[in-house]
Amino acid sequence: MEMFYNFNQVEFKEKREHVGIKSITGEKAQLCVIRLEPGEATDHRHPEEQIGLVLAGRVEIFAGEETRELGPNEGYCIPGGIRHGFRALDGAPVEYIEVFCPPKRENVT
Amino acid sequence: MEMFYNFNQVEFKEKREHVGIKSITGEKAQLCVIRLEPGEATDHRHPEEQIGLVLAGRVEIFAGEETRELGPNEGYCIPGGIRHGFRALDGAPVEYIEVFCPPKRENVT
Numbered sequence: 001m002e003m004f005y006n007f008n009q010v011e012f013k014e015k016r017e018h019v020g021i022k023s024i025t026g027e028k029a030q031l032c033v034i035r036l037e038p039g040e041a042t043d044h045r046h047p048e049e050q051i052g053l054v055l056a057g058r059v060e061i062f063a064g065e066e067t068r069e070l071g072p073n074e075g076y077c078i079p080g081g082i083r084h085g086f087r088a089l090d091g092a093p094v095e096y097i098e099v100f101c102p103p104k105r106e107n108v109t
Numbered sequence: 110m111e112m113f114y115n116f117n118q119v120e121f122k123e124k125r126e127h128v129g130i131k132s133i134t135g136e137k138a139q140l141c142v143i144r145l146e147p148g149e150a151t152d153h154r155h156p157e158e159q160i161g162l163v164l165a166g167r168v169e170i171f172a173g174e175e176t177r178e179l180g181p182n183e184g185y186c187i188p189g190g191i192r193h194g195f196r197a198l199d200g201a202p203v204e205y206i207e208v209f210c211p212p213k214r215e216n217v218t
Contacts, residue, residue: 003172003185004170004179006183007162008182024160024185027158028158049137051139051208053133053140055164064112072117075140078112097162101135
């Protein structure tokens, strides 16, 4: 199993339109860098726990009944099963860390 | 359980001398931001899987028999039980993401 990764040398993979992803998938957890373009709003739920941290840009996040605007160095922890969504703010892309536990197969890059 | 975190408003907690930490601890995984000062070299092993990404600065990482120098946007995945260590390079602090699965109690901030 490869232990080292260089995200400078890989392009974002299109997870779906307006959503790019780079990821490191372990046996137990998965660390992703997500690039969300403006105009896209995600809205879903999944059984995996999701923890994250904004790296650049600003994003509106709703989780359950709560909505917040987060910028760089702000983070979140969404328990499995909670409906949640992300939307880039300020007409600019936002990049953030997403950690999934257990890993999501669709996020393997 | 709190779902949102602002690392701009919290100081690094001293994990030990020369090592600061901020963390978000879920039920299944844990996302930490680590600030490692120059002069400190870590060397240990633990059963938790550890995945990470360098945010700023440069760090030498050994894991098992491999040693690499990583800079911003470079990452790693160290299976549980593998001996590993980190050392800041260039006489400057390094900041990086550490994800632990399951969470480590000592990293709760």
